[in-house]
Amino acid sequence: MDTSLILKNVLTPPVLFFFLGIISVFAKSDLEIPSPLPKLFSLYLLLAIGFKGGIELQKSGLGGQVVPTVTAAIIMSLLIPIICFVVLRLKLDVFNSAAIAAAYGSISAVTFITAESFLESQNIHFDGFMIAALAIMESPAIIVGLFLVKVGAPKERPIKRQMRWRQILHESMLNGSVYLLLGSLVIGALTGAFNPPGIDKMQPFTEKLFYGVECFFLLDMGIVAAQRLPSLKKAGSFLIAFAVLMPIFNSVIGVFVARALGLSPGNALLFVVLCASASYLAVPTAMRMTVPEAKASYYISTTLGLTFPFNIIIGIPVYMGLVNQIIPAVTG
Secondary structure, eight states: OOTHHHHHHHTSHHHHHHHHHHHHHHTTOOOOOOTHHHHHHHHHHHHHHHHHHHHHHHHHOSTTTHHHHHHHHHHHHHHHHHHHHHHHTTTSOHHHHHHHHHHHHSOOHHHHHHHHHHHHHTTOOOOTTHHHHHHHSHHHHHHHHHHHHHHHHHHHSOOOSOOOHHHHHHHHHSSHHHHHHHHHHHHHHHHHHHOTHHHHHHHIIIIITHHHHHHHHHHHHHHHHHHHGGGHHHHHHHHHHHHHHHHHHHHHHHHHHHHHHTOOHHHHHHHHHHHHOOOSSHHHHHHHHHOTTSOHHHHHHHIIIIIHHHIIIIIHHHHHHHHHHHSHHHHO
16 A cells, blocks of 8 residues: 555644644643534534535436445445444443444544545545435434344343334434535535526635634544543453454445445545444434443444544545555446
8 A cells, every 4th residue: 555645644734633632632731622613613514515515416416326326325334333233242242232333334424524635635536426425324323223222132131111213213314414414415406506606605615614624623523532542441452453443344345335336436435434434423422312221431432532533544545545456447
């Protein structure tokens, strides 16, 4: 693999600001981002990529690779939690295994956004319809995780409570991030189709500010990730190894699926990142509500304390190197 890809990725402003946040914790600086702002930054990034993705989706339509790619994304979000669950059951109980598996079957929108910035810095083209895959992959993993609890829990101990499936489905499919992402995607598509001048009016907001907001958000994520690192000691060596090796394993599956789909290198990287990332927001919220038996320190510290930094710093360029090795033989 070309190690220069890792160096180029590390030296981009968003990743450097991520490092700055991590160092601030180790240096015991009093740097902090006021609590309402990270949420606002997150909502802005989702709105911006959703709107831009909708415009590109309107241009490309639903033909070509769109439907097969989105279908493959749904299948992966159902398959990956099952694979993770089987691995985790070697050491953990059903509840913790299912909660962690759901987190790794879901996605990290910030990792996806960082991958987009990486592609732009390398002048590698990617299509907006990949945003649809991002929005759709979050919910199925939650449902699979809860299904695994339902099926496997009696072997551990009976569950006396009833799973409120309507509430679970509502939470997994209409949580704030999915709703805003899908809504922005639709608005972008409608704007591109019926009001093209509206795109120019939105451009200063969705384009010019994006990179700076991403840097600010990753600065905060660096602080949060570093604060989670001590919890990894409680997770143990098995989960620490899982948090690094499982994304790599999922990325290998993802790149061969991308090859089968005939995706371009840029789209392939985004697909691989979706397979290799893990949720540290939507899934933990759902698991905390529905599977209280699972230890939050396990599924939060592994996803946010290790997998997220690994993907942001090393994973994305490593996956790009893997794509470059596999995809050119098909796409030319």
